[in-house]
Amino acid sequence: MPGFHVNSDKPRDEFLIPLKLTWTPGPLEAETVSYPKPEEAQVGKDKLLVFTGDFEIRTEFKVPATAPAGQAALTGKLRYQACNEQMCFRPSSVEIHVPIVIE
Amino acid sequence: MRPIERAICAALAAAAILSWPACSTSSSAHPKTVQTSGHDDRKLAPDFSLTDANGTSVKLSDYRGKVVLLNFWATWCGPCGLEIPWFVQFEQQYKSRGFEVLGVSMDEDGWKAIKPYLAEHKVNYRVVLGNDTVTQLYGGVEALPTTFIIDRNGRFAFSPHVGLAPKNEYLQEIQSLLGQQTNASVRVEHSVPALLFAGATK
Numbered sequence: 001m002p003g004f005h006v007n008s009d010k011p012r013d014e015f016l017i018p019l020k021l022t023w024t025p026g027p028l029e030a031e032t033v034s035y036p037k038p039e040e041a042q043v044g045k046d047k048l049l050v051f052t053g054d055f056e057i058r059t060e061f062k063v064p065a066t067a068p069a070g071q072a073a074l075t076g077k078l079r080y081q082a083c084n085e086q087m088c089f090r091p092s093s094v095e096i097h098v099p100i101v102i103e
Numbered sequence: 104m105r106p107i108e109r110a111i112c113a114a115l116a117a118a119a120i121l122s123w124p125a126c127s128t129s130s131s132a133h134p135k136t137v138q139t140s141g142h143d144d145r146k147l148a149p150d151f152s153l154t155d156a157n158g159t160s161v162k163l164s165d166y167r168g169k170v171v172l173l174n175f176w177a178t179w180c181g182p183c184g185l186e187i188p189w190f191v192q193f194e195q196q197y198k199s200r201g202f203e204v205l206g207v208s209m210d211e212d213g214w215k216a217i218k219p220y221l222a223e224h225k226v227n228y229r230v231v232l233g234n235d236t237v238t239q240l241y242g243g244v245e246a247l248p249t250t251f252i253i254d255r256n257g258r259f260a261f262s263p264h265v266g267l268a269p270k271n272e273y274l275q276e277i278q279s280l281l282g283q284q285t286n287a288s289v290r291v292e293h294s295v296p297a298l299l300f301a302g303a304t305k
Contacts, residue, residue, distance in 0.1 A: 015178040015220060043181040081179060087246040087266035088180040090209060 005050035006080045008038035012049055017081040017091050021057050027072040027102060028061035043085060067102050074098040145258035148173070148251065149240040153207065153231035156218060161231050163205070164257065170202045170280040171253040172273065175233060175244045177209045178220040182267040183248040187224055189270045193277060194228040200281050201255070204228035207237065209247060252276045 007016045023030035035057055038049040061074070074097075081091040150164045163173070174190060176183035190204045208230055210216045221230060238244035241251070242263070250264040252273070261276050 015216070016181075017179045044185045046181065048181065083181055085182065085267070087182055087248070088177070089246055090177075091179070091211065 001082075003084045004082045005039075005041050005048075005052045005084070006082050008049040008051055009035040010038075010049065013046065016048070017079070019051060019057075019081075020079045021059070021076060021096075022079075023059065023074060023076040026074055027067050028063055028074060028100070030076075031060045031062050034058045034060075043083070063102065069102050072100050072102055074100060145254065145256075145260060147258050148253045150257075151237045151240060153233060153237060155229055155231050156214060156221065161205070161229065163253075166203060166205065166253075167257050168201065168255050170197075170255055170277060172202070172204045172277065173207065173251040173253055174204065175207045175209060175238070175241070175247055175249045177247050178216050179210070180247045184224070185267055186248055186250075186270075187226060189273065191225065191227050193273065197277060197281060202277060202281060206230035207233040209233050209238070209244070252280065254280050 006019050009019050011018050019035065021033050023033075036051065036055045038051055041048045041050045041052075057078075076096040076098075077093050078096060079091065079093045082089050148163060150162060152160050152162045155161050163171070172190060172193065174183075174186070176187070190206070193202065194204045206226070206228060208217050210232070213232060217230065217232070220226075241249070246265055248264070248267065250268065250273075251259060252261050254260040260280055264272070
């Protein structure tokens, strides 16, 4: 939403809730999750590290040797907490479902 | 009534806001009703029971008779943190006049997150740990901070502040209520000082 931001994956303040993408163990093994470079946002006297607008979070997966071929799905959860300069919404999570085909 | 007693009563009636029992023809003290605020149309703030940092159960109704600033907040809420120093100041400045701040933290991590924050920010007012039951009573509280100003009769005195509000707005609302008299009835009992009638003759 315009005017809103989410905290980055590594916020400066220990009290802030970081953006976090986690994957449920499944047909592929999640190895690394890479977040974009955050922006700085001024809130009061604090400079926060945040993400705004559209951004990408990349995950590298490993295909185990025992992974069965065919259709499968990756499931995960993205936890976030959004604010603007005036207010904050409570932490929330969205479920992620990615259909894949293992060949 | 003797002439000297009538003179004393007239002087006292001009200066005081309470009836002086000695002026009454009856031997018992009159109950005195302080001027009502006329705000019975205000909605009653829902009562709740939550626990503070010491494990003590706290009810909103415990604060009846006081003006209360009820603030829903969280340690992860930046705008909330901007208001907290103001609330610390209000608590210090107005507590003696019957005002108190009550913070309701919505931190899911509980006291392990809240206590260090309270210490770091030198919070001088009571904070309780909130839950979804209480937020539902207060309209959902989807955004933080959300702040209610409650009068001495336990009623919402103004529209809630959703999000960061100007400090002056809080000040004006609090001060208007602190200047407001309650609609409680009080009985005043006095013993007439013997000195007042020194020299009077029967």
